[in-house]
Amino acid sequence: MLASTSRNSLKRVSKKATLWSSQSECSVVLPVSFFRCQSTQQQVATKSAPRSGSSAIRNKPWSFVPDQTFQGTARHSAIARYQFRSTGLANHKKTVDAIRMCREMKEEGVKPDIIIYNNLLACLAEDCQVLEAWATVEDMASMGIAPDRHTFHHLIHASRRLQSSAMWDIIEKMNAENIPPNEQTYQLMIQRFTAGENLEFALQCIYEMGTRGLVLELTIAQDVIRLAAELGFPRLALNLAENFEATSVRRLSPETWMRCLASSAEALYTEGVQRCWQKVVDLNITPDEGLCLDVLHTAGRHGLSDLATDVIRVLRNLGADWQEHHFAPLVEALCNAGKLKDAFGTLDLMRSSNIFPTVTTTQPIYDVLKQDINKVDSAWELLDKLRSEGKTIDRTAINAIIRAAISLSDLQRAVGAYKAFPDYKCVPDIDTFNSLLSGCIVASHRELGDRLLLELKELGIKPDATTYERIIILCLTQVTYEDAFFYLEEMKAQKFVPPRSVYDAIIRTCVAAGDSRYTLALDELKQCGYTVSNSLQKFIDSGGRESQSRS
Known part of the structure; x- marks a missing residue:
């Protein structure tokens, strides 16, 4: 078997040797370079491996000696060198060097072409040298070179600081040359309009691009969306953003979505805030605290309790310290969503987080309860449920009930709520007594007011300016109002300025x-x-x- 294999190998080698000999016979038609390589390799082969009499088969690789005198590529022409040089100058925006290069070309007698002219125009356009740019175009015409689309683009870019009429004149010249605008043409036009905050014309250009089947570039789309958001059109900005991503494989930057969210929140645009917030969350972007507050205000105004809760979570992830003004919109959102029980529970959550609810915090609860006396009564059922669930009832919740009862001219219910403080393991505060004193003023109930002042002192609560103001006005509702002057002097003695x-x-x-x-x-x-x-x-x-x- 080995013998047969050796015979077959010798046959294949002999065939290749025959093929090489036939190629050497036809070497008269090969180029000179091949002859040099062939002669070199023959010389090396002769020196390194002498021919054996028994076999003509070479058993070593070919060796080559490099020929340093051989020129493999032709020299660049003068115009090609200047084209390459002008392109570099245009990329680096070196206008002065480009003009010097043109002088060198004139001295050498090199005729410029459209590439060199456009590179010169690119430099002039960056410096807004409109007159020099038009002079270059006239020089092109004198040389018999017709402008192309890039030429007009540079002219549009050069005239970006002039009135829009200059740009429209250039567009008309393009049409006269039968050069239709493309994506870059509209890009330059939209950039001009967005820089001047001309949103209407920018939208018109986008519409024309759609009718022509042209694709809007990402950065230009972001500029238009940003302008719409900054000018207070959040719905338009959001529609543009969603439409772009629906028709393009590219995605807008996170900053663009943040601008849409901020614009929607500032305008209290509910749908925009919800959609943009979801997009921001999906992109794993963390808004700053100011933007979170704007979103909270929108959520509170429109009763978006789930959104408000999510914003509170983001604030904690952000590392911001929870404050009363963070939870106030959450309470408002819960109240507007009809979740009064959760609003009461939020007050306890705030207190447990060392955040003290105020009258302002419970204002939304008060606004709900004061609508009907039945809602005041039903509030006690909600508090009882929270107490049965092991939750702590905050005193500001009872204060809101007292205020609602007084606003409904039901002093008896207000006093009953005041007496219920011990049942919920709460202690009244100064706001409790101030609310009750306002009810005493409406009812001209001086005796109840004196009793409340006595209990206030027994609890060790110090009266504030509002307390003195209301007790003075309560004294003035009586026929004998001498005590009003007494409390006025006491108020001044406590360093309070009477309102x-x-x-x-x-x-x-x-x-x-x-x-x-x-x-x-x-x-x-x-x-x-x-x-x-x-x-x-x-x-x-x-x-x-x-x-x-x-x-």
């Missing part, structure tokens, strides 16, 4: 009762820097007979 409403009420009461002490109150009002309103002055001049609303 204008206090002096207004005292002056009106004294004038109506013929009490000359109104002049003292009037002097103090002026000393505090307040001005006498027209209605109050008319009331004083009429001796209290003219009924005017309190200013």
Whole structure:
């Protein structure tokens, strides 16, 4: 078997040797370079491997000696060298060097072509040298070179700081040369309009591109979307963004979606905020705290409780410290969504996070409860459910119920809510007593007001300016109002500046009762820097007979 294999191998080698000999016979038609290589390899073969008498088969690889005198490529022409040089100057925006190159070409007698002219125009366009650019075009015409689409593009770019009429003149010249605009043409036009905040013309160019079947470039689309968002058109910006991604394989940058989200949040555009927020979450982008607050306000206004909850989560991931102004929109969103129980529960969550709810925080709860007395009663059922679930009832929740009852002129329910504090293991605060005192004013219930002041002192709660203001006005509702002056002096002793409403009420009461002490109150009002309103002055001049609303 080995012998037969050797015979077959010798046959194949002999056939190749015959083929090589036939190729050497036809070497007269091969180029010179092949002859040099062949002669070189023959010389090397002769020196390195002498022919054997027994066999003509070579058993070593061919060796080649490099020929340094051989020129493999032809020299570049002068025009080619200047084309390459002008392209580099245009890429680096070296206008002065490009002009010097043109002078060298003139001295050498090299005629420029369309490539060199366009590279020169590119340099001039970057510097907005419009006159020089048009002079270059005229020189092209004198040389018998017709402008192409790139020529007009450079002219449009050079005239970007002129009025739009200059650009339209260039477009007309393009049409006269039967050069239709392409994507780059519209790109230059849209860039000009977006730089001038001319959104209408930018949209018109986008529409014309669609009718011509041209594709909008990514950066240009982002510029138009950004402009629409900044000008306060969030719906338009969002529609442009979604339409671009639906018709293109490319995707907008995260910054573009953030701009759409910010514009929608500033305009309280519900649908835009929801869609953009979902897109931002899908892209794993973390908005800043300011943008999160804007989104929270939109969620609170329109009752988007799920969105508000997600924003609170993002704020925690962002590393921002939770504050009262973060949870206030969440409470509002829950109330507007009809989730009053969750709103009450959020107050406990805030307190457990060392965030103290205020009257402003519970304002949305108050707005819901004050609509109907039945809603006030149903609020107690919600609090009982939370208590049965092991949740802690925050005192601001009961304060909201008290305020709602007083707004419905139901002082009895308000007092009943005040007495329910121990049942929910809560302690009233100064806002509780201030709300009850306002109810006493409406009912002219001085006795209840005195009892509330006594309990306030027993709890060790220090009265604030609002407390003194309401107790003074409560005293003025009585026939004997001497205590009003006592509390006024006590208020000043506590370093509180009496508000204008206090002096207004005292002056009106004294004038109506013929009490000359109104002049003292009037002097103090002026000393505090307040001005006498027209209605109050008319009331004083009429001796209290003219009924005017309190200013």
